[in-house]
Amino acid sequence: MEVQATQNSSVTSSTTSYGKSKTKLADDWSSMALIHPLLIQEGGIFDSDNTRVATILEVSNPKELEQLQPENGVAENVVVDLLDWQVIPAENIVAAFQGSQKTVFAVSKSPVEAQALEHGLGGVVLKVEDVKAVLDLKDYFDRRDEVGNILSLTKAIVTGVQVAGMGDRVCVDLCSLMRPGEGLLVGSFARGLFLVHSECLESNYIASRPFRVNAGPVHAYVAVPGGKTCYLSELKAGKEVILVDQKGHQRTAIVGRVKIETRPLILVEAKRNADDQTLYGILVQNAETVALVCPQKENEVQKTAIPVTSLKVGDEIMLRLQGGARHTGIEIQEFIVEK
Numbered sequence: 001m002e003v004q005a006t007q008n009s010s011v012t013s014s015t016t017s018y019g020k021s022k023t024k025l026a027d028d029w030s031s032m033a034l035i036h037p038l039l040i041q042e043g044g045i046f047d048s049d050n051t052r053v054a055t056i057l058e059v060s061n062p063k064e065l066e067q068l069q070p071e072n073g074v075a076e077n078v079v080v081d082l083l084d085w086q087v088i089p090a091e092n093i094v095a096a097f098q099g100s101q102k103t104v105f106a107v108s109k110s111p112v113e114a115q116a117l118e119h120g121l122g123g124v125v126l127k128v129e130d131v132k133a134v135l136d137l138k139d140y141f142d143r144r145d146e147v148g149n150i151l152s153l154t155k156a157i158v159t160g161v162q163v164a165g166m167g168d169r170v171c172v173d174l175c176s177l178m179r180p181g182e183g184l185l186v187g188s189f190a191r192g193l194f195l196v197h198s199e200c201l202e203s204n205y206i207a208s209r210p211f212r213v214n215a216g217p218v219h220a221y222v223a224v225p226g227g228k229t230c231y232l233s234e235l236k237a238g239k240e241v242i243l244v245d246q247k248g249h250q251r252t253a254i255v256g257r258v259k260i261e262t263r264p265l266i267l268v269e270a271k272r273n274a275d276d277q278t279l280y281g282i283l284v285q286n287a288e289t290v291a292l293v294c295p296q297k298e299n300e301v302q303k304t305a306i307p308v309t310s311l312k313v314g315d316e317i318m319l320r321l322q323g324g325a326r327h328t329g330i331e332i333q334e335f336i337v338e339k
Helices: 022-032 062-066 090-096 111-117 131-146
Strands: 039-041 044-046 052-059 077-082 103-108 123-126 154-174 183-189 192-197 212-217 221-224 228-231 240-244 250-271 280-285 291-293 305-307 316-321
Touching: 022 039, 062 090, 090 103, 103 111, 111 123, 111 131, 123 131, 154 240, 154 280, 183 212, 192 212, 192 221, 192 280, 212 280, 221 240, 250 316, 291 316
Parallel strands: 052 077, 077 103, 103 123
Antiparallel strands: 039 044, 044 052, 154 212, 154 250, 154 316, 183 192, 183 221, 183 240, 183 280, 192 291, 192 316, 221 228, 240 250, 250 280, 291 305
16 A cells, blocks of 8 residues: 655644645545545544554654564554654664564655665655655656566667767766676667667676676767667766666666767668668777677577677667657657658
């Protein structure tokens, strides 16, 4: 059960400045929108039928947290309010109620606290007055849930490989380690992104760097959470990107560092098949450590990626096809030509 409550004084006080009771105010809100208001009173949270749906337990210091134990009469849902929140692990709260068959929620005062607390808990109660904080937390959960979906990838055939001269390319160093088959979705055109492999594979030329993707030049698109793209040149420490593997499994990762350096480039072009009129392209550094992820094939020795220096016409690689028009990274319905 998801428990949501507001601590805004206009709701939790017995009367509002307009003279309405909080129950009347809740009824008014329910008549205007599809919501289920909950009322905070007498150390508990009650629904519109005045049924206690949760008990609020306040903790002001670590010692009280250690002594926190389920008590007789405590509701099925328990909301723990850490009055002096100092990065206390959520696991401590969970441990206090382990085996009690109760769902435990923690009160947070910002979206960042909520993200830290929600792991291992039944949920969080966001205690704020600014609606933007609620929208920010919703956006976080939407992006987190997105990674549970399988991303559709398409096989494509390389139609051209051409040395392209010098350009400013972007190395993306992440705060996560990547596995064989994983990489970033990058491309010159919004209509199709190539799966560029990380540097996690062993090489005779350089040590394995499983946190790095040598992604492409500054103008290229890269997939980010929320079904959006941004330019590689816009990435910086703290931003999130999407990691994808050969099967389309995706997860988010935080950028730790971006390195932009002038390097020789190579242009790779591909189509879905010989009859396809749509051309997809990507520019990447012309180096043995840069590779494109290829499809998995049954009854063959597993091949994860092909270095761009070994790439040839007819090779198969993986594409992510999507709408062609983008405005500030968001897909739009608009006529556009990219070439």
